[in-house]
Amino acid sequence: MPDARTQEIAAEQRVVDRVHERLAEMRAQADELAREGHGRAAGGSAAGLVERDVLVRNAAAQIATLDAESEGVVFGRLDFDDGDTYHVGRVGVRDGLDPLLIDWRAPAAAPFYRATSGEPLGVVRRRVIISRGQRVVDLDDDVLLPDDVGDLRVLGEGALLAALRRSRGPHMRDIVTTIQREQDEAIRAPARGVTLISGGPGTGKTQVALHRAAYLLYTDRGRFADGRILVVGPSTVFTNYISRVLPSLGEESVHLRALGELVDGVTATRRDRAEVAAIKGSERMRDVLAELGWQPAPTAPTRLRLVYSGDVLTLDADVLAEARRRVRARCEATGTPPNSARPVAAQILLDALWAGADPRRRPDRETFAGEVGERNEFGGFLRAWWPALIPADVLSRLADVDRIVGLDTADAAVLAATYGDRADWSVDDVPLLDELSALLGDPPPEPKGPTPLWQLRELSTGPRSVDTFVLSYGMHNGWEVYQPGHPTPFASAGAQAIDSNAVAAAQRWAEFVLLREGHKVVGWTDGFDPHGEEGYVPELEEPLPVDEPDDAPTPDPYRHVILDEAQDLSPMECRMIARRAEYASMTVVGDLGQATHPLAVGSWPELVARLGKREVRTLELLTGYRVPQTIADYAARILAPGIAPTRSYRPGGTLSVRHVDDLATAVRDAVRAAPDGGSLAVLVADDAEAELAPVVADLPGVALVPAATVKGLEYDQVIVVEPADIVEAEPRGLNRLYVALTRAVEGLTVLHRKPLPASLDDV
Numbered sequence: 001m002p003d004a005r006t007q008e009i010a011a012e013q014r015v016v017d018r019v020h021e022r023l024a025e026m027r028a029q030a031d032e033l034a035r036e037g038h039g040r041a042a043g044g045s046a047a048g049l050v051e052r053d054v055l056v057r058n059a060a061a062q063i064a065t066l067d068a069e070s071e072g073v074v075f076g077r078l079d080f081d082d083g084d085t086y087h088v089g090r091v092g093v094r095d096g097l098d099p100l101l102i103d104w105r106a107p108a109a110a111p112f113y114r115a116t117s118g119e120p121l122g123v124v125r126r127r128v129i130i131s132r133g134q135r136v137v138d139l140d141d142d143v144l145l146p147d148d149v150g151d152l153r154v155l156g157e158g159a160l161l162a163a164l165r166r167s168r169g170p171h172m173r174d175i176v177t178t179i180q181r182e183q184d185e186a187i188r189a190p191a192r193g194v195t196l197i198s199g200g201p202g203t204g205k206t207q208v209a210l211h212r213a214a215y216l217l218y219t220d221r222g223r224f225a226d227g228r229i230l231v232v233g234p235s236t237v238f239t240n241y242i243s244r245v246l247p248s249l250g251e252e253s254v255h256l257r258a259l260g261e262l263v264d265g266v267t268a269t270r271r272d273r274a275e276v277a278a279i280k281g282s283e284r285m286r287d288v289l290a291e292l293g294w295q296p297a298p299t300a301p302t303r304l305r306l307v308y309s310g311d312v313l314t315l316d317a318d319v320l321a322e323a324r325r326r327v328r329a330r331c332e333a334t335g336t337p338p339n340s341a342r343p344v345a346a347q348i349l350l351d352a353l354w355a356g357a358d359p360r361r362r363p364d365r366e367t368f369a370g371e372v373g374e375r376n377e378f379g380g381f382l383r384a385w386w387p388a389l390i391p392a393d394v395l396s397r398l399a400d401v402d403r404i405v406g407l408d409t410a411d412a413a414v415l416a417a418t419y420g421d422r423a424d425w426s427v428d429d430v431p432l433l434d435e436l437s438a439l440l441g442d443p444p445p446e447p448k449g450p451t452p453l454w455q456l457r458e459l460s461t462g463p464r465s466v467d468t469f470v471l472s473y474g475m476h477n478g479w480e481v482y483q484p485g486h487p488t489p490f491a492s493a494g495a496q497a498i499d500s501n502a503v504a505a506a507q508r509w510a511e512f513v514l515l516r517e518g519h520k521v522v523g524w525t526d527g528f529d530p531h532g533e534e535g536y537v538p539e540l541e542e543p544l545p546v547d548e549p550d551d552a553p554t555p556d557p558y559r560h561v562i563l564d565e566a567q568d569l570s571p572m573e574c575r576m577i578a579r580r581a582e583y584a585s586m587t588v589v590g591d592l593g594q595a596t597h598p599l600a601v602g603s604w605p606e607l608v609a610r611l612g613k614r615e616v617r618t619l620e621l622l623t624g625y626r627v628p629q630t631i632a633d634y635a636a637r638i639l640a641p642g643i644a645p646t647r648s649y650r651p652g653g654t655l656s657v658r659h660v661d662d663l664a665t666a667v668r669d670a671v672r673a674a675p676d677g678g679s680l681a682v683l684v685a686d687d688a689e690a691e692l693a694p695v696v697a698d699l700p701g702v703a704l705v706p707a708a709t710v711k712g713l714e715y716d717q718v719i720v721v722e723p724a725d726i727v728e729a730e731p732r733g734l735n736r737l738y739v740a741l742t743r744a745v746e747g748l749t750v751l752h753r754k755p756l757p758a759s760l761d762d763v
C-alpha cells in the first residue's frame with residue numbers, strides 16, 4: 001500500500017497527464033483548423049476561441065521544446081475553504097468548458113502568489129508541484145491556518161529553497177513557480193504611467209520585469225502583442241543571459257534589446273571610459289549635434305559658377321556661406337530639418353544667382369529660377385552642396401575638433417580623440433546616432449541621373465502657403481498680409497517706402513485687418529513670407545487652431561517599455577528611450593546603489609523627469625534571493641549612504657578575503673579550491689583583463705569578466721581580484737565594486753595585493 005505522499009503524487013500525475021493529453025488534442029485541432037484555412041484573421045467570438053487555442057498551442061509547444069528541463073506546464077494547486085480546487089500552470093487549458101489548468105497570470109491564480117496565513121484569501125492549502133518535464137517528482141505544501149502565529153516569511157518555502165539551491169547555468173531560468181508576494185504585486189501592477197520598481201542586488205528586479213512583460217501580454221494581448229513591448233537591458237551579454245525567460249513563459253513577441261542595439265543597423269558592445277561617457281552622455285551633446293547637422297559637409301563645393309545668357313554667374317565662398325546661414329535660419333524658423341532643407345537651399349541659391357545676373361538680360365525672378373533650376377549642372381551642385389545626411393557620417397565629423405561647437409576646448413579634444421581612432425561605435429555613441437536621426441530627419445531620395453521634373457517644378461512654382469499670418473514688403477506691391485494656409489496675399493496696402501515709420505504704420509494697418517478677422521495682435525516677431533522673404537509675424541492673443549496634418553506621423557510602435565538597470569541611464573540615453581516610449585507606459589527597474597555611470601541620476605524622480613514622464617507608482621523589493629546574507633553584509637559596508645541594505649533570504653554562503661603576494665597563483669589556487677559544479681567567474685578591473693587572461697585560459701569552465709560588464713549577471717562562485725583597481729578605474733568605482741561583490745550565489749573570494757577600501761578590511 002503506497003503511502004499518502006506517493007498517492008498524492010500519483011493523483012497530481014493524473015492531472016498532469018490529462019493536461020498534456022488535452023494540449024495534444026488542442027494542438028491537433030489547431031493544426032486541422034490551420035489546414036482548413038481558418039486563421040487568426042477571422043473576427044467574431046468563435047474565431048476568438050480558435051485564435052486563443054492556436055496561441056495556447058504555440059505557447060505550450062514552445063515551453064515543451066525550449067526547456068526540456070522545465071518545471072513542467074502544471075506547477076501549482078490551490079485548495080479553497082469552499083472545497084474548490086484549481087491547478088495553476090504556465091498556460092490556461094480547458095477541458096470542454098471546464099478549466100483544467102489556470103494560467104498563472106489569470107486573476108484566479110493570484111492567490112497562489114499572494115495568500116498567506118495572515119491573509120489567506122480563502123486558500124487553505126497551496127501546493128507547489130515539482131516536476132521533471134512531464135513527470136511529477138515531489139510536492140511542497142503550505143497549509144494556511146488562519147490561527148497560525150505570524151505570517152509566512154516566504155511562499156512555497158520548499159520549492160523556493162530547491163530553486164535557489166540549483167546551480168546557475170548560462171541562462172537565467174524563470175521563477176514562475178516561486179514568485180513571492182512583493183514580486184507578484186510588482187508584476188501585476190497596472191500598465192499606466194511609470195511603474196518604478198527598485199530593490200537591492202538579487203531581489204528579483206530583472207525577473208519581475210520579464211514576468212511583468214508576460215503578464216501584460218496576457219492581460220491585454222491586443223494592445224501589447226506583436227512587438228509592442230520593448231525590454232531594454234544594459235548589455236548584449238545581459239540580454240543573452242535573460243533571453244530564455246520569456247520564451248519559457250510561452251512569450252516570444254517581446255522585443256528584447258541591449259542599449260547598444262536600439263538603433264537599427266548598429267550593434268555596439270563596448271563602452272567608453274568614464275571621462276568620455278560623461279561627455280557623450282551629457283545633454284549638451286544635443287546642441288553640439290544640432291550645430292553639426294547644419295555645418296557644411298567636408299566635401300561640399302565652395303564655389304558655384306554657371307553661364308547664363310552669355311554671362312558667367314559666380315557664387316563664391318562668402319556668398320555660399322551666407323546662403324547657408326539663410327537656409328538654416330529659414331529652416332529653423334519653420335522646424336524644417338536639414339534633410340528636408342534642399343528645396344529651401346535651391347531657392348536661396350537661385351535668388352542669389354538672380355541677384356547677381358545682369359538686370360538688363362535676366363527675366364523675372366520666378367522665370368529665372370525655373371530655367372536655371374532645371375539645369376543638371378545646378379541640380380548636381382545642389383546635391384553636392386546640400387547632400388543627404390546620414391547620422392553615422394555626421395557623427396564621424398566629430399573627429400575634427402574644429403567642428404565641435406558647444407563644448408569647452410578640453411572636452412572637445414577628448415571627444416575628437418575618441419572618434420579619430422574609432423574602429424566601431426560604442427554603446428555611448430548609439431544615443432548620439434539616434435539623436436542625429438531625429439535632428440537630421442529622413443534623407444531625401446537621391447535622384448539618379450538628371451533631376452526629375454517634379455523636383456524642378458517644386459523649386460520653381462513660386463510661393464508656398466504659410467502656417468501663420470505674415471506681413472511682408474514686396475518691391476512691386478508694397479505691404480501685404482498673408483493668411484495661414486494660403487500662398488497669396490489677402491490684403492495689400494499698396495506701394496510705400498520701407499523705413500521704421502513705415503513698418504510701424506504697416507503693422508498698425510495689419511492689426512486692423514487681423515482684428516476684422518477676429519484676432520487681436522499683441523506683438524510682432526520676425527518670420528518669412530510664402531516666397532521665403534523676411535517678414536513680420538503677429539503674436540496673437542489667442543493661439544491659432546492647429547490643423548491636423550493629413551498624414552499624421554506614424555506613432556511610435558511601443559505601447560510599453562521596460563528598462564532594466566535604469567539607474568545608469570545618461571541624459572542622452574534617456575532621450576533615446578523617451579523617443580521610443582512617447583506613446584508607451586513604462587516599467588523602470590533599478591538600484592541606485594549600483595549606479596556606475598558618471599552621469600547616473602541621484603534620485604528616481606530625476607530619472608523619470610529625464611524620461612519625460614510624470615505619473616509614477618513606486619514599488620520596492622526588499623528581500624534578496626541571490627546573495628547569501630554573509631556576503632550581502634560584507635558588500636553593504638561600501639553601499640552608498642542613504643540606501644537600505646538588502647535582507648537576504650538565501651541561506652549559507654562562504655566568504656573569504658585574502659591578502660596575497662602573487663595574484664596569478666592566488667587565482668589558480670582559489671579556482672582549484674572552489675567546489676565542483678556550478679558557474680565560476682573571476683572579476684577584474686577592466687585594465688587587468690589582459691594580464692589575467694593567460695591564467696584563466698588554463699582553467700576550464702572559468703569566466704574572466706571585466707567588472708564593467710558584470711552588471712545583472714550572477715555566478716555560483718565569484719573571485720574578485722584587486723578591489724582597489726576596480727575602485728580606482730572610474731569616478732564611481734566604489735559602486736562598481738559593490739556590483740562585483742554582489743554577483744555571488746554561493747561563495748565569494750576576494751584577493752588583493754594592494755590595500756582594500758578601509759571598510760572591507762577585516763572579516
Ligand SMILES: Nc1ncnc2c1ncn2[C@@H]1O[C@H](COP(=O)(O)OP(=O)(O)OP(=O)(O)O)[C@@H](O)[C@H]1O
Nearest residue numbers: 175178179180201202203204205206207625626712
Ligand atoms: N521568487 C524567486 N524564486 C526563485 N528565484 C528567485 C526569485 N526571485 C529572484 N530569484 C533569483 O534570484 C536571482 C537574482 O534575481 P534577479 O537577477 O532578477 O535580481 P536583480 O534584482 O535584477 O539583481 P541585480 O540588481 O543584481 O541585477 C536570480 O537567480 C533569480 O532567478
